[in-house]
Amino acid sequence: MDISLLSQTDSEIGVIGLGLMGSSIITSLLISGYHVKAIAPIRNEAESGKSRIKELLAICVQSGLIENEETYLSKLTISENYADLSNCLLALECVIEQIEIKKNVYHQIAQHIHPEAVIASNTSAIPISVLQEFAPNPARFMGIHWAEPAYSTRFLEITCGDKTDVAKAEVVYQAAHAWGKEPTLLRKDIRGFITNRLMYAVYREGLDLIESGEAKKEDADKAFKYDVGSWITYKGIFKRMGYEGLKNKAVIIQNLLPDLSQIVHVPKIMEEIVEQKGRGIYNQIGLYKYTADDCKVWEKEFADFIDDISRLAAKFPVNKRLE
Numbered sequence: 001m002d003i004s005l006l007s008q009t010d011s012e013i014g015v016i017g018l019g020l021m022g023s024s025i026i027t028s029l030l031i032s033g034y035h036v037k038a039i040a041p042i043r044n045e046a047e048s049g050k051s052r053i054k055e056l057l058a059i060c061v062q063s064g065l066i067e068n069e070e071t072y073l074s075k076l077t078i079s080e081n082y083a084d085l086s087n088c089l090l091a092l093e094c095v096i097e098q099i100e101i102k103k104n105v106y107h108q109i110a111q112h113i114h115p116e117a118v119i120a121s122n123t124s125a126i127p128i129s130v131l132q133e134f135a136p137n138p139a140r141f142m143g144i145h146w147a148e149p150a151y152s153t154r155f156l157e158i159t160c161g162d163k164t165d166v167a168k169a170e171v172v173y174q175a176a177h178a179w180g181k182e183p184t185l186l187r188k189d190i191r192g193f194i195t196n197r198l199m200y201a202v203y204r205e206g207l208d209l210i211e212s213g214e215a216k217k218e219d220a221d222k223a224f225k226y227d228v229g230s231w232i233t234y235k236g237i238f239k240r241m242g243y244e245g246l247k248n249k250a251v252i253i254q255n256l257l258p259d260l261s262q263i264v265h266v267p268k269i270m271e272e273i274v275e276q277k278g279r280g281i282y283n284q285i286g287l288y289k290y291t292a293d294d295c296k297v298w299e300k301e302f303a304d305f306i307d308d309i310s311r312l313a314a315k316f317p318v319n320k321r322l323e
């Protein structure tokens with residue numbers, strides 16, 4: 001099996017798990033032209049998963065990413081049978097964030113997948129070096145971390161574990177361009193990968209500001225949306241930092257860093273939502289109050305927004321040339 005064929009959009013990729021991300025990743029691969037073998041690891045998920053994928057493909061039609069759903073649906077097979085993975089160049093595990101459950105899924109994948117195929121996890125936070133110990137061949141195991149909605153965001157983070165063959169990760173990195181992504185490759189396993197390390201530094205400061213009563217969440221959100229939000233897609237962090245010179249920023253770092261939050265506990269405001277089993281738009285329990293109808297509108301608007309912002313960024317080629 002030649003995994004460099006992953007760059008060819010008519011090859012076969014398996015996705016295990018049909019939850020929020022699994023169905024969104026399947027949609028992304030389908031609209032890129034791939035044949036997808038979806039495995040429903042729990043009973044009766046095949047039907048609900050298929051309905052969700054149909055809904056997502058309909059959103060893709062509405063936003064002009066594809067012309068019709070049928071062509072893409074015909075390339076999808078959903079079953080509870082891991083044997084369907086036998087011709088897949090890549091199996092993407094996208095099940096609940098619990099090590100024991102992921103371990104069991106790798107065991108099932110291992111019984112059917114080609115020995116030279118790649119197995120990857122969409123985990124957000126479990127170290128790849130831990131998960132790869134449960135894979136049939138750790139050298140062919142890596143993290144492939146997507147962002148929601150996976151079919152329209154450009155983000156994709158590929159992470160090697162201690163035993164991953166970096167050359168294999170580079171092949172996947174190349175192929176990810178055919179999935180419509182701007183991938184990053186982390187050659188060494190660090191906790192939280194790149195994106196969660198950055199984002200959780202911001203969450204920590206934001207949550208501490210809210211919990212201490214120094215700012216309201218609405219104001220923190222406004223500040224982030226209308227300041228950072230106005231330039232981040234164009235410049236990223238370091239292009240912005242270097243753009244105006246670093247002299248003043250060095251002074252600010254010296255003065256401000258000692259004042260920033262150092263908390264290492266889960267803030268109370270988060271604990272309360274966790275206790276209420278908050279699942280955001282899925283059960284309308286989150287940091288803001290909203291109705292089921294609001295959620296539907298948000299989901300659609302957000303998908304349109306991501307699509308628009310990707311197109312907007314693509315209009316500025318100097319931005320890309322400097323990467």
Ligand SMILES: NC(=O)c1ccc[n+]([C@@H]2O[C@H](COP(=O)([O-])OP(=O)(O)OC[C@H]3O[C@@H](n4cnc5c(N)ncnc54)[C@H](O)[C@@H]3O)[C@@H](O)[C@H]2O)c1
Pocket residue numbers: 016017018019020021022040041042045094095096097101105122123124125145146147148
């Ligand atoms: N939600 C996000 O925005 C996001 C972003 C990046 C990465 N991830 C990661 O993706 C993975 C899936 O997250 P999600 O948000 O799609 O979760 P989800 O709760 O929507 O779906 C989880 C899926 O896990 C499977 N599952 C549940 N119980 C199982 C069991 N006992 N045995 C086998 N499979 C079982 C099912 O297919 C279920 O649909 C997690 O590792 C998560 O950390 C999520």
